[in-house]
Amino acid sequence: MRPRVQESMKKPxxxxxxxxxxxxxxxxxxxxxxxxxxxxxxxxxxxLPVPLPHEPDLAADYADKxxxxxxxxxxxxVDPAMFGAADRHDTVVTKDRRTAFERAVTxxxxxxxxxxxxxxxxxxxxxxxxxxxLIQHIPDEVENCLAHEQPNPRxxxxxxxxxxxxxxxxxxxxxxxxxxxxxHHQAAKDCSDNITVNAWASDGVIEGIEDARYRFCLGVQxxxxxxxxxGDRKIIDAxxxxxxxxx
Numbered sequence: 001m002r003p004r005v006q007e008s009m010k011k012p013x014x015x016x017x018x019x020x021x022x023x024x025x026x027x028x029x030x031x032x033x034x035x036x037x038x039x040x041x042x043x044x045x046x047x048l049p050v051p052l053p054h055e056p057d058l059a060a061d062y063a064d065k066x067x068x069x070x071x072x073x074x075x076x077x078v079d080p081a082m083f084g085a086a087d088r089h090d091t092v093v094t095k096d097r098r099t100a101f102e103r104a105v106t107x108x109x110x111x112x113x114x115x116x117x118x119x120x121x122x123x124x125x126x127x128x129x130x131x132x133x134l135i136q137h138i139p140d141e142v143e144n145c146l147a148h149e150q151p152n153p154r155x156x157x158x159x160x161x162x163x164x165x166x167x168x169x170x171x172x173x174x175x176x177x178x179x180x181x182x183x184h185h186q187a188a189k190d191c192s193d194n195i196t197v198n199a200w201a202s203d204g205v206i207e208g209i210e211d212a213r214y215r216f217c218l219g220v221q222x223x224x225x226x227x228x229x230x231g232d233r234k235i236i237d238a239x240x241x242x243x244x245x246x247x
Contacts, residue, residue, distance in 0.1 A: 010244075011046060011047055011048040011244075012046075012047050012048065012067035012068055012240060012243035012244045012246065013047070013048050013050055013065060013066050013067045013068075013243075014042045014047040014048065014049050014050065014066070014067065014068045014069070014070055014239075014240065014243060015050050015051075015052045015062060015063075015065075015066040015068070015069045015070065015105070016034060016038050016039060016042065016049050016050065016051055016052060016070045016072060017051075017052050017069075017070070017071050017072050017098070017101070017102050017105075017122070018032040018033065018034050018051050018052060018053060018054070018072075018098075019032065019033040019034065019072065019074040019095075019098070020032055020033070020054060020095055020097070020098050021033055032051070032053060032054075034051055034072070035072075035225070037225045037226060037227075038070065038072055038225050039051075040225075041224075041225045041227065041233075041236045042070070042236070042240060044236075045236050045237045045239075045240035045241075046240055046241075046244070047067075047068070047240040047243065047244075050065075050066070052101070052105065053101075054097045054098050054100075054101040054102075055101060056097070056100045056101045056104045059101060059104035059105040059108055060104075060108055062105055063105055063108040063109050063112060063114070066109065066114065067114065067115070067243040067244070067246045068109075068114060068115040068116070068117070068216075068239060068240065068242070068243030068246075069105060069106060069109045069114065069115070069116045069117070070117050070119065070122070070239070071102055071106060071116065071117070071118045071119065071121075071122030071123075071125060071126065072119055072120075072121070072122055073119050073120030073121040073122055073183070073184075073223065074095070074098075074120075074121050075093070076093045076094060076095045076098070076121065077091075077092045077093055077094055077121070077124075077136070077186055078094070078099060078121070078124055078125055078128055078134060078186075079092075079094045079096065079099065080092060080134070080136060082099075082103075082128050083128045083132070083133040083134055084133070085133070085134075085136070088136070089136035089137045089140070091136070091137050091185060092136060092137075099125065102122070102125055103125065103129060106118075106125065106126065106129055107129060110129070110214055110217060113214055113215050114215075114243070114246060115215060115216035115217075115239055115242045115243045115246075116214070116216065116217050116218070117216075117218050117219070117220075117235070117239045118218070118219035118220070119219075119220060119222075119223060119224065119225065120183060120184055120220075120221060120222065120223055121184070122219065123188070123208070123209065123219030123220055123221050124184075124186055124187070124188060124219075124221075126209065126217070126219040127188040127191075127195065127206075127209055127219060130192055130194050130195050130209070130211055130217075131191075131192025131193075131194055131195065132188055132189065132190055132191050132192055132195055132209075133189045133190040134186050134187065134188060134189050135186055135187045135188070135189045135205075136186055137185055137186065138184075138185055138186065138187055138205065139185075141189075142187075142203055142204065142205060144203060145203045145205065146158070146159050146182070146201055146202065146203045146205070147159075147182070148182045148183075148184050148185065148187070148201075148205065149182065149183060149184065149185055150181065150182045150183065154181045154183060154223060154226055155181070155226055155228060156181065156228065157179035157180060157181060157228055157229075158180065158181050158182035159179075159180065159182060159201060159202070160177055160178065160179050160180065160201075160202070161177070161178050161180050161199040161200060161201055161207040161208070161222070162176065162177055162199065162200050162201075162202070163175060163176050163177060163178060163198065163199050163208075164196075164197060164198045164199065164200070167196060167198035167210060168198065168210045168212070168216070168218060169198035169199060169208050169210060169218065169220070169235075170198065172231075172234050172235055172238045173230075173231035173234050173235065174231075174234070175231060178199070178229055178231045178232075179228060179229050180207065180220075180221075180222035180228070180229075181222050181223050181226055181228055182221070182222060183223065184221060187205045187206055187221060188206040188209060188219075188221070189206075191206075191209070194211050194213060195209050195210075195211060196209065196210050196211065196212060197209055198210050198218075199220065199221075205221075206221070207220065207221045207222065208220045208221060215242060215245075216238075216239065216242040216243075218235070218239070220235065224236055
């Protein structure tokens with residue numbers, strides 16, 4: 001009989017939301033996609049990555065099995081109707097079934113106080129779920145904005161962010177400034193009372209958020225899965241370690 005593995009030694013199960021694509025390219029049928037480094041960094045941090053297909057009706061079933069949730073980014077946007085916008089910028093592209101699933105599973109994970117990490121578009125969705133609104137197109141709303149859709153490779157920094165003192169993010173990364181990569185045309189805008197901004201770009205764009213009502217509710221606008229700084233590694237490690245503490 002095999003010895004029972006101690007609870008503390010178990011690998012936390014981390015759900016990673018998939019992207020979805022229409023027929024063409026990889027397949028002549030609709031297909032899911034996930035950049036490998038999302039899973040790689042979870043594995044390296046001691047977690048067990050599990051990709052999540054877009055099944056809104058099964059969100060509670062997935063959440064029941066998960067110790068943590070990573071909401072990924074993608075080349076699409078949150079529907080402005082979700083945050084009460086009266087208009088819709090002509091650059092906005094939505095993936096409604098994906099968003100419906102990600103919203104449902106995120107809300108359940110938060111209700112159960114299980115760790116949630118939102119990356120790029122995942123941070124934007126988390127911001128909306130927590131009661132915030134979004135800038136629909138940064139160049140139209142932020143004067144003299146940085147190149148938030150950086151022209152150089154994502155394996156390099158596009159700009160720096162200032163980390164807010166006393167936040168969960170600052171406790172994790174241990175520094176007041178981080179180099180980050182940048183691949184977004186939207187950003188967090190108005191904040192609800194529940195949202196704490198934990199990082200800013202020099203042009204005033206919000207780069208990170210958190211909500212202290214939960215054990216671990218963190219969103220970053222950049223892509224720490226590329227590990228371009230030690231701070232990025234610390235974010236992933238802290239997320240997986242918090243998930244490991246689930247009962």
